[in-house]
Amino acid sequence: MRLNNKVPPGPLKNKWTNYKSSVSLVAPNNKRRLDIIVVGTGLAGASAAASLGELGYNVQCFTFHDSPRRAHSIAAQGGINAAKNYQNDGDSVYRLFYDTIKGGDYRSREANVYRLAEVSADIIDQCVAQGVPFAREYGGLLENRSFGGVQVSRTFYARGQTGQQLLIGAYQALSRQISTGQVRMYNRHEMLDVVLVDGKARGIIARNLLTGSLERFAAHCVVIATGGYGNVFYLSTNAMGCNVSAAWRTVKKGALMANPCFTQIHPTCIPVSGEYQSKLTLMSESLRNDGRVWVPKKVEDAEAIRNGKKTGLDIPEEDRDYYLERIYPAFGNLVPRDVASRAAKVVCDEGRGVAPTGLAVYLDFKDSTMRYGKARANVLGLNGTGDVEKLGKEVISEKYGNLFQMYEKISGENPYQFPMKIYPAVHYTMGGLWVDYNLETNIPGLFALGEANFSDHGANRLGASALMQGLADGYFVIPYTIGQFLSAEIRTPSFTTDLREFDDAEDAVRERIEILKGIHGNKSVETFHRELGNIMWEYCGMSRTAEGLTKGKELIRNLRKDFYKDVFVPGRIDEYNPELEKALRVADFLEMGELMMEDALDRNESCGGHFREEYKTPEGEAMRNDEAYTYVSAWEWNENGAHKLHKEYLTFENVELKTRSYK
Amino acid sequence: MSQDMNLTLKVWRQPGPNAEGKLETYKVVANEHMSFLEMLDVLNESLIAEKKDPISFEHDCREGICGTCSLVIDGRAHGPQRGTAVCQLHMRHYKDGDTIVVEPFRAKAFPVIKDLSVDRSAFDRIIQAGGFISVSTGQAVDGNAIPVEREVASQAFDAAACIGCGACVAACPNGSAMLFTSAKVAHLGLLPQGKVEGKNRVKSMVAQMDKEGFGFCSNIRACEIECPKEISTENIARMNRYYTHAMINSE
Numbered sequence: 046m047r048l049n050n051k052v053p054p055g056p057l058k059n060k061w062t063n064y065k066s067s068v069s070l071v072a073p074n075n076k077r078r079l080d081i082i083v084v085g086t087g088l089a090g091a092s093a094a095a096s097l098g099e100l101g102y103n104v105q106c107f108t109f110h111d112s113p114r115r116a117h118s119i120a121a122q123g124g125i126n127a128a129k130n131y132q133n134d135g136d137s138v139y140r141l142f143y144d145t146i147k148g149g150d151y152r153s154r155e156a157n158v159y160r161l162a163e164v165s166a167d168i169i170d171q172c173v174a175q176g177v178p179f180a181r182e183y184g185g186l187l188e189n190r191s192f193g194g195v196q197v198s199r200t201f202y203a204r205g206q207t208g209q210q211l212l213i214g215a216y217q218a219l220s221r222q223i224s225t226g227q228v229r230m231y232n233r234h235e236m237l238d239v240v241l242v243d244g245k246a247r248g249i250i251a252r253n254l255l256t257g258s259l260e261r262f263a264a265h266c267v268v269i270a271t272g273g274y275g276n277v278f279y280l281s282t283n284a285m286g287c288n289v290s291a292a293w294r295t296v297k298k299g300a301l302m303a304n305p306c307f308t309q310i311h312p313t314c315i316p317v318s319g320e321y322q323s324k325l326t327l328m329s330e331s332l333r334n335d336g337r338v339w340v341p342k343k344v345e346d347a348e349a350i351r352n353g354k355k356t357g358l359d360i361p362e363e364d365r366d367y368y369l370e371r372i373y374p375a376f377g378n379l380v381p382r383d384v385a386s387r388a389a390k391v392v393c394d395e396g397r398g399v400a401p402t403g404l405a406v407y408l409d410f411k412d413s414t415m416r417y418g419k420a421r422a423n424v425l426g427l428n429g430t431g432d433v434e435k436l437g438k439e440v441i442s443e444k445y446g447n448l449f450q451m452y453e454k455i456s457g458e459n460p461y462q463f464p465m466k467i468y469p470a471v472h473y474t475m476g477g478l479w480v481d482y483n484l485e486t487n488i489p490g491l492f493a494l495g496e497a498n499f500s501d502h503g504a505n506r507l508g509a510s511a512l513m514q515g516l517a518d519g520y521f522v523i524p525y526t527i528g529q530f531l532s533a534e535i536r537t538p539s540f541t542t543d544l545r546e547f548d549d550a551e552d553a554v555r556e557r558i559e560i561l562k563g564i565h566g567n568k569s570v571e572t573f574h575r576e577l578g579n580i581m582w583e584y585c586g587m588s589r590t591a592e593g594l595t596k597g598k599e600l601i602r603n604l605r606k607d608f609y610k611d612v613f614v615p616g617r618i619d620e621y622n623p624e625l626e627k628a629l630r631v632a633d634f635l636e637m638g639e640l641m642m643e644d645a646l647d648r649n650e651s652c653g654g655h656f657r658e659e660y661k662t663p664e665g666e667a668m669r670n671d672e673a674y675t676y677v678s679a680w681e682w683n684e685n686g687a688h689k690l691h692k693e694y695l696t697f698e699n700v701e702l703k704t705r706s707y708k
Numbered sequence: 709m710s711q712d713m714n715l716t717l718k719v720w721r722q723p724g725p726n727a728e729g730k731l732e733t734y735k736v737v738a739n740e741h742m743s744f745l746e747m748l749d750v751l752n753e754s755l756i757a758e759k760k761d762p763i764s765f766e767h768d769c770r771e772g773i774c775g776t777c778s779l780v781i782d783g784r785a786h787g788p789q790r791g792t793a794v795c796q797l798h799m800r801h802y803k804d805g806d807t808i809v810v811e812p813f814r815a816k817a818f819p820v821i822k823d824l825s826v827d828r829s830a831f832d833r834i835i836q837a838g839g840f841i842s843v844s845t846g847q848a849v850d851g852n853a854i855p856v857e858r859e860v861a862s863q864a865f866d867a868a869a870c871i872g873c874g875a876c877v878a879a880c881p882n883g884s885a886m887l888f889t890s891a892k893v894a895h896l897g898l899l900p901q902g903k904v905e906g907k908n909r910v911k912s913m914v915a916q917m918d919k920e921g922f923g924f925c926s927n928i929r930a931c932e933i934e935c936p937k938e939i940s941t942e943n944i945a946r947m948n949r950y951y952t953h954a955m956i957n958s959e
Contacts, residue, residue, distance in 0.1 A: 096845040111766065112832050114872055115774045131852065167848070174848035176841045176895065176902045178865040185855025201851075203865060209773055210868060217840035224836040232829060255821065284769040318741045323749055324770045451771065454789075454796045455743075520845045569756045571749070615761055620724070621822050623764060624756070 048301075048679060048693040051481040052156040057699050058138075061160045064482075065525055069532035076101035079531050080264035080539055082249055084236045084291050086113030088208075088512060089495025090270030091215035092519025098222030100524055102531075105262055106219070106228050107251055109235040109286065109626070114216045117272060117284040118515060121208025122329035122448065123192065124200035125172075125512040127165040132189050136197040138162045143700060145510060148194045148381050149475070149503020150653035150669065151702050152304070152677070154695060156482060157500045164521040165513050169201055171520055175214040179203050192508035193330055194381035194707070200509045205329055205447045211512055215519070234260070235626065236291045237557075239267055239298055239491065240550045246295075246491035247540050250550050252558075254626060257619040259551050261542035265534050266490040268523065269295060270515075273474035273496040275308065277634045277641065278586070279578020281471035282314060282327040288630035289637045292478050292497050300486045301679035301691060303479035303499035305637065306645035309506055309654050310587050311472030312338075312385035315455050316405040325470040326455055328408070329448055330508040333378045335413035335441070336465070338385070340397040340406050342366045347397045357399065357407050357464045368392055376707040383505040383654045383667075384707060386469035390587050391665065393468075400466050409464035414441055469587065473511060475502040475654065476644075479679040479693070483526035484518060487679075490530055494518035499677065504653025561628045562618055566611035570628045573608045577601065577631070581638055589645050590658045598642040602686070605635040640680055643688055650674045671702050713738045713799065716807040717751065719763055722820050729820065731809065740800035744787065745770060745777065747799055748810075764823040772796040772936060775871030778878070779824055780811040785875035785934040793873065793936040813878035817885070817921045828874045830920040831888060837916035838909040839892040841902050854900050861899070868895040869937045876931035876939075882923030887931040889917050890947035891939050897950055907954040914951055 053064045071079065079102050083094040086108040094106040110116065128141040141162035146153060169187070173179065179201050180188040189198040203210040222228040233254040240248035240263070248263040274289035275281040296302050313328045341347045342364050349355040368388055370377045380388075389406050392398070399405050418437025425431065438461050442449065452460045478486050478493035480500055485492050495515040502510065584597030608631070616622040651660040651667035652674070660668045677693040715736050722729030736754070738747040745767050752762035768776040772793040779794045781787035787797045802808065810824065818826040856864075868891070876887035893910050896902030902909075925944060932941045 092845075099844040110768070111776070111828060112872065114832075115768055115776050117769060117774070120769045120771055120773050129851070167846075169851040170848035171843075171845060173851040173854075174841065174843045174901055176864070176868075176899050178861050178868050178895070178899065179851075181856055181858045181861045183858050185857055186852045203868075206773065206869065209871075210865070213868065217835060218843075218845075220832065220836045221840045221842060223832075230832075232832070284774060286768045319739070321739075321742055321746050321750055323743075323746050326771050450791075451796070454772075454792060454798065457741075457798065457800055524845065569753055571753060571756075613756060613759065615756055615759065621764065621825070624762060 046487065046691050048479070048487070048691055049481065050154060050693060051483055052154070053482065057155060057159050060156050061163055068525055068529055071528050071532050071535060073101050075535040077103070078539070079103065079534065080105070081266055081268060081527070082262055082264040083107070083268045083270060084249065085116065085270035085272065085497070086216070086219065087116035087118035087270060087272055087495060088212055088215055088515030089497070089519045090116070091212065091219045092516050093268055093270060093494055093523050094228050095215060095218035095222050096520050096524045097527070098227035101227070104222070104228040105231065105264060107231045107234045107236055109233065109254060111232055113219055113230065113232070114213065116212060117287050118212045118512070119209045120284065121512055122205045122327065123331040124190065124202035124207045124509040125168065125211060126192070126199050126509045127169045127201060127513065128162055128199060129166050129169060131187060132198045134197045136199050140197065141165060141199065144195045145501065145507060146503070146700050147705060148507040149505055150667070150705055151503065151671070151675070151697065152307070152652055152695065153501055153503030155697060155699055160522065161501050161514060161517050164517045167521055168513060168516045172211055172214050175218060177203060177210045177214045190331060191334055191379065193333060193379045193385070194376070194507045202331070205331070205445060208512060211516065215516070237294065237554045237629065238550045239295045240546050241298055241488065242540065242544060242546045245489045248542065248547060250554050255621050257617070257622060259554055261547045261551060263540035263542045263547070265537060265540070266492065266527065266530055268492040268494060269478065269497050270494040270519070271497050273477065274634070274637055275471045275474050277577065277638050278471040278581045279575050280317065280322060280325050282311060282325050285324060288633065290630050290633045292493070293633040293637055295478065295486065295488065295491060296682050298488065299681070300488050300491060301479040301681055302476065302640060303677050303679045304476035304644065305641045305680065306585065306648060306655050307475035307504050307653060308471060309382055309473040309475060310386040310469045312382055312389055312469045313408060313467045314470035315452065316400045316466055316468040317402065326451065327470070327472060328452060328465065328467060330382070332408060332445060332448060335444070336378065336408040336410050337367055337412060338369050338378055338406055338408055339365045339367045340392045340399060344396045347399055350399045351401055351403060357409070366392070366397070373707045380707045381505055381507060386587060387656060389469055400468070405466040405468045407464040408467045410441055410460070411464070414438055417441065473506055475499065475504060475506055479677065483529050484523055485526070485530060492523060492527065494523060504655055558618055558625070558629070561612065561632065562614050562625065564609065564612050564614070566613045568611050568613060570612060570614065570624060570631050573604065573612060574631045574634070576604055577634060577638055580604065581641070585642050585645055588656050588658050591646060594642045594646040598639055598646070601635065601639045601642065608632065608635055636682070640682065640688060644678050644680060647678060647690060648674055669704070711739070711804065713740065713802060713804045715802065718807065718809045719824070720811040721763070721823055724822060725819055738799045740798070742799045743770065743795060744781070744797040744799065745795050764825050766825045767795055770795040773871060775873035778813045778826060778873055780813060780878060782809050785813060785878040786936050790933070791936060791938045793871070813874050815877045815883035815922070817883060818874060818877060830922070831872050831874065833920060834885065834889055834913055834916045835892065838912035839896070841896060842905060856899060864895050864898040867891045867898070867939065867943050870939050871937055873936060875934045875936060877922065879930040879934035880923065881928060881930070882926060884925045885917050885920070885922035886925040886944045886947070887935065887939055887941065889913050890943040893947045893950060894943040897946070906950060907957065910947060910950045910954050
């Protein structure tokens with residue numbers, strides 16, 4: 046199979062403009078005759094369904110949640126990037142493009158990333174018009190802050206709940222289309238297969254989660270916007286329901302999974318506290334604007350803290366190692382996520398971790414509290430008489446109040462008094478379905494948006510870029526690029542679901558469910574999921590080796606065999622049954638995990654979130670191998686384990702490949 | 709290290725929407741670091757190990773923002789902690805030997821699906837009735853074209869922080885959705901972008917709210933107390949003003 050990325054010709058900065066002017070259009074009267082299925086209602090899915098509905102297409106939209114507003118985009122905290130240059134600090138479309146390419150360690154496609162940077166400004170305008178209450182300056186204009194891996198302030202935010210506000214904006218736009226009947230919304234419906242007719246994606250099989258019945262839906266094309274697969278690690282910052290199943294079912298029908306091993310481990314999460322733990326909670330990257338990351342210089346001090354004999358407050362300034370500032374003076378605490386996470390692992394491996402488990406570092410707000418306190422005291426004209434620390438805490442609370450509150454609820458410790466303890470955790474998956482410039486997979490008529498595709502973040506995503514990509518894909522890219530496919534379908538009448546292809550797909554889904562239900566084993570689905578997570582974290586987590594990956598792959602295969610022998614799914618098939626839903630998802634994770642190991646094993650280099658112990662510089666930094674690995678790994682799944690690698694070689698015409706340095 | 713806690717749970721079990729439900733008693737061992745939902749996970753795992761039907765409860769993000777979780781604990785929506793969704797409630801607020809009663813959100817407009825899971829789709833229909841600004845993709849002017857007073861943006865945010873969980877309805881003796889509806893009416897009505905269609909919005913949303921079978925508001929303000937995002941009942945006053953204005957000035 047030759048992968049054609051369909052990147053339009055011409056200079057980088059004209060590609061999208063020219064594309065938009067020349068792409069085939071679908072006339073309004075024909076749009077009315079064309080049906081689109083959108084699966085997922087996060088930022089990408091909701092914005093796509095709303096925008097396509099506004100254009101006049103007939104949209105059917107699906108979510109497994111009880112409401113489209115629950116999608117996990119809602120939990121994004123920090124912000125959304127846009128090249129507005131409102132701060133007059135030298136930002137531009139090119140700079141956002143460059144930062145994203147560099148941040149992704151030169152493993153993403155130039156043309157897609159440039160388009161993302163180009164449409165970023167429109168997203169902010171659209172969201173403001175929808176009523177998203179972004180933070181504002183006293184003059185009434187939009188406020189910005191800074192995120193990791195960049196040297197400008199281009200992040201727009203709504204306190205620590207930016208994802209929530211953006212998703213509600215998209216949800217409301219979607220609700221408007223539902224009210225006009227342009228979008229038919231199916232809540233509590235989980236896609237369990239894609240239906241291909243003559244090689245094109247023409248429908249889905251979904252399970253009605255309330256009744257357990259399998260239902261058929263047909264359309265001219267299918268859009269997958271179902272997020273990432275971080276929950277393959279069991280513990281992650283993803284919501285409990287996040288899963289790979291919709292995307293994975295398309296892989297089983299021939300879609301290619303690209304760069305599956307590129308996972309993002311986020312440096313600032315609340316550390317694991319025990320065995321029963323069900324998920325991990327992120328502390329927004331925005332905290333690194335003001336928090337300083339450190340561990341004790343001496344192992345004895347760290348030990349004393351772990352044993353509860355000392356706290357962070359007992360360690361004098363000269364015995365603290367602000368290791369990010371020390372190693373990376375140019376970016377300091379705001380280095381990209383992969384770099385910050387690895388550094389935290391290194392200092393904890395040295396025995397300098399500060400939680401009872403030894404797996405935590407401090408994020409300390411003392412200095413910024415005093416700095417803000419002094420500034421506020423000056424504003425209030427107190428000139429050295431006020432309680433600077435108290436004033437400073439007020440400012441910190443205004444900026445990060447909800448995050449501090451969340452930290453205290455979970456950890457039981459007051460972060461205004463003691464420095465926060467944080468540790469890296471799985472957060473985002475850069476890999477995803479392979480798509481071309483049109484966001485179309487290798488299956489004609491099957492599109493993938495947002496975190497579900499692989500296209501924009503390379504081997505590492507910069508902070509505040511996931512929201513940007515989800516909304517870019519949904520609001521401003523797919524409404525144009527879907528026309529490329531649908532303009533050739535205007536004579537294709539609507540599909541009916543009585544075709545043989547739908548019979549076959551539904552039968553296959555039913556069989557899969559009956560197999561799982563029929564095992565009657567002795568272990569819960571959760572047990573298998575947890576075990577899978579342990580294997581993934583151990584062998585395919587923050588650092589990887591060929592030996593470990595080979596072993597991990599074997600362990601997953603064995604676990605999968607065991608799953609199909611010994612899993613127990615309670616309840617009935619034809620009823621509301623959350624355990625059955627989970628079993629179907631874990632079954633898919635058990636295959637996805639294997640592919641991630643395979644991909645990590647193939648990539649004999651370190652880049653971004655993919656760190657292979659064998660490939661590092663003498664200082665321990667990631668060592669890329671541009672000559673051999675400047676390609677996208679697009680995997681074709683094979684049931685017998687002989688997965689086939691298809692390579693899309695990446696060409697860089699506008700940026701020079703350099704060793705990423707934040708020093 | 710943390711001590712084990714031996715707890716007695718009385719949990720509402722109801723096989724289906726039309727089936728009869730009752731409280732069942734369970735024993736569970738928890739520790740103080742667990743979240744309330746993790747404690748229920750532990751209980752469910754033990755039920756599954758005995759080949760019994762696990763307790764159905766809804767949850768997703770487990771960080772207090774998606775609004776999926778919906779339990780009434782000892783008679784209080786989302787449990788005893790102010791400004792906290794159940795998923796953010798931790799067991800350190802309980803002690804060894806405690807008995808805890810767990811029930812679903814109860815309201816006429818939120819029928820039980822199974823055990824502790826309820827149907828809150830009425831909220832979606834209220835939003836569909838007008839909880840949006842009618843602006844299609846691509847029509848927007850520059851984000852800084854219309855300055856918004858910082859305080860106004862902040863108030864709009866406070867209202868927009870609603871997570872749509874339905875605790876306000878569950879807490880209200882009348883089963884009223886006034887806090888939910890007014891939070892959306894206020895969020896959009898405060899902003900210059902949303903004022904334009906404000907009159908229609910408030911009328912349609914209130915009409916839909918009534919149609920769904922939610923009760924009236926009698927200023928008890930339990931909703932505000934139980935709201936995990938501490939949405940203020942000032943929004944209800946605001947909505948009443950908008951509504952009166954819209955009715956008086958109707959064509």
